[in-house]
Amino acid sequence: MAHLLLIDGLNLVRRLYAAQERPFVNSASPYSTATGEQLLFNTSEQVLLVLKKLVRQFEPSHLTLVFEQPHLNWRAQLYPQYKADRHPMPEHLQLALPALLQRLADAGFNSVQLPEQEADDIIASLAMQMRQHQQQATIVSTDKGYLQLLPAGVQLYDHFNRVQHSADTVLQKFGVLPEQLVRYWSLVGDKTNNISGVAGIGPKTAMELLQLGPDIKTALSHPDCPEKLAQKIKAAKADLLVFMQILSLKTDLQLGLNLQQFRYSPQRSD
CATH class of the missing domain: 1.10.150.20 (5' to 3' exonuclease, C-terminal subdomain)
Structure with missing residues (x-):
């Protein structure tokens, strides 16, 4: 049975970055450019460590990180207050994302970004496509919105709290x-x-x-x-x-993606 590990990319990256940045947040003065570059490097190191740990834990046959491009999404167009209070991503982290994604790809961890699509809907649609074909799908995220997919047999894992969600936890x-x-x-x-x-x-x-x-x-x-x-x-x-x-997550997007694109090759990241 194929097992697709779907990783909520920004959810992972931003949380790991925040952990690196936390000691500097309450500093009286902004940190230097050199410190910012070190934070970005440390974040990329931590992302790689987490990904390798997840691979050992779940042993997926397929894997991808899903990101979204900055845009005015359909939810904000329908309801302008949507996520209006959420802090934006630090600009230097946003600028560093392409280099981070390339580093992950070089280590065997490919990613997906599709214009005008939220990562949540991409992940939900990929997960449901797997379940419709009686294959296994595991989402790695702290986003509680994915809990609505549990009845379809999609697995949801919170890496930071070490929780495998179920109907009982909900x-x-x-x-x-x-x-x-x-x-x-x-x-x-x-x-x-x-x-x-x-x-x-x-x-x-x-x-x-x-x-x-x-x-x-x-x-x-x-x-x-x-x-x-x-x-x-x-x-x-x-x-x-x-x-x-x-x-409600969109679960029927026609993404034009092939499962073969997500095949995981362990030797590439060891």
């Missing part, structure tokens, strides 16, 4: 099933993506509502659903539809 953290997460986040909001949610609805209310049915419409028609709550949610229907569209 239930323990959010109180709902993985297939209900998009509806749950649409109701309560999602700070990571700057989604406001429905005013006055918190995690407990959303969890109790979704226990009445697998989706919001079914739950609202349940006799135990409070009338005031139903009215509040119905009044916010237009916003909810937008939130659910934004938070």
